[in-house]
Amino acid sequence: MTTDMSEMHAPQEQPAVEAIRQSSDVAVLVIHGQADLHSAPELREQLHGAIDDGAFHVVVDLTDATFVDSMTLGVLLGGVKRLRPQGGQLRVVVTQPGLRRIFEVTLLDRVFTLFPTREAALDRL
Numbered sequence: 001m002t003t004d005m006s007e008m009h010a011p012q013e014q015p016a017v018e019a020i021r022q023s024s025d026v027a028v029l030v031i032h033g034q035a036d037l038h039s040a041p042e043l044r045e046q047l048h049g050a051i052d053d054g055a056f057h058v059v060v061d062l063t064d065a066t067f068v069d070s071m072t073l074g075v076l077l078g079g080v081k082r083l084r085p086q087g088g089q090l091r092v093v094v095t096q097p098g099l100r101r102i103f104e105v106t107l108l109d110r111v112f113t114l115f116p117t118r119e120a121a122l123d124r125l
Contacts, residue, residue, distance in 0.1 A: 035065045077108075091125075
């Protein structure tokens with residue numbers, strides 16, 4: 001028995017970073033799976049694109065993230081550096097205690113405002 005490979009369909013993979021425009025000045029970036037050196041360039045591209053398109057406030061939602069590495073933290077810091085001079089801010093949604101601990105151990109919970117839900121992060125923006 002032979003299988004025609006053209007009929008086989010690979011399952012649709014969810015993008016590592018999903019960009020959602022909330023309004024003209026607010027963007028949400030949702031990270032799925034591992035936020036690591038493989039997804040960091042996509043995150044950087046989406047983050048810079050949102051800022052270049054006029055977002056003053058960016059919410060990065062890590063609810064669906066399973067891991068965050070130093071490359072990702074560096075990208076987020078770069079976003080803060082681009083947003084703050086414009087009066088903007090980067091907010092991070094962290095629901096998992098293990099991921100929150102990464103921000104606390106690195107003292108980045110003092111740099112980023114962490115929120116328990118996307119709704120809370122979007123409140124008053």
